[in-house]
Amino acid sequence: MPLKSKQPRIAPLEPPFDAETAEALDRLGPPIALFRVWARRPELARGVADWGRYYFSRQSALTVRQRELVIDRTTALCGADYEWGLHIATFARKAGFDAAQVRSLGVGSPVDSCWDAGDRAVLQAVDELHATHDLSDGTWAALEDAVGQDGVLDLLLVCGWYHAISFTVRALRLPLEPGTARPDSP
Known part of the structure; x- marks a missing residue:
């Protein structure tokens, strides 16, 4: 079902980024909108990045x-x-x-x-x-x-x-x- 609202409810951060935000974005990957929202809370972004690295790594049992x-x-x-x-x-x-x-x-x-x-x-x-x-x-x-x-x-x-x-x-x-x-x- 398509979303009705065209505007994000929490605006993704835009550059320039402070050092802590930039570090969080570096860990997450390309600065897509979702990552720029998570980067509002760098500690959250770091946790997500660490989890994601496992599941997108060769350690996963899934191909x-x-x-x-x-x-x-x-x-x-x-x-x-x-x-x-x-x-x-x-x-x-x-x-x-x-x-x-x-x-x-x-x-x-x-x-x-x-x-x-x-x-x-x-x-x-x-x-x-x-x-x-x-x-x-x-x-x-x-x-x-x-x-x-x-x-x-x-x-x-x-x-x-x-x-x-x-x-x-x-x-x-x-x-x-x-x-x-x-x-x-x-």
């Missing part, structure tokens, strides 16, 4: 593809157009998504023909977590077969984290970043 399936589907289900657009623009190619898969992530279903069994297990788990806040035994078993036990744990945490991110970007009313699109865009 880049699996991680992006979780993030893209979660943000689409939550109506977080800002975050969905960023991830599709930045990671869709790295994750190996084709146009049909990108469309399915945004407005489709885990049973769409573009998904193999492993991708389908990840997407079914994300959809079920979103709808019920739990996983059935069958979904758990299929997911564990697809990503392993450590991957299941990482998926649960990443999915929960991106629910929090989705709540944040929606409530802040952040507009799309340049060069990004909404999940329902062709």
Whole structure:
């Protein structure tokens, strides 16, 4: 569901940045609007950056593809157009998504023909977590077969984290970043 307000509720910081803010932004990554809002509280930004470094590192039990399936589907289900657009623009190619898969992530279903069994297990788990806040035994078993036990744990945490991110970007009313699109865009 698109956001009605066009103006962010908390304005992202604009340069020039003081030293503490600049350090926080350096840790977070590119100075996108969300990071410039978090940088209003540098201690918060540092904590987010440290968490993000783990989940975007090689230490995660999920592959880049699996991680992006979780993030893209979660943000689409939550109506977080800002975050969905960023991830599709930045990671869709790295994750190996084709146009049909990108469309399915945004407005489709885990049973769409573009998904193999492993991708389908990840997407079914994300959809079920979103709808019920739990996983059935069958979904758990299929997911564990697809990503392993450590991957299941990482998926649960990443999915929960991106629910929090989705709540944040929606409530802040952040507009799309340049060069990004909404999940329902062709």
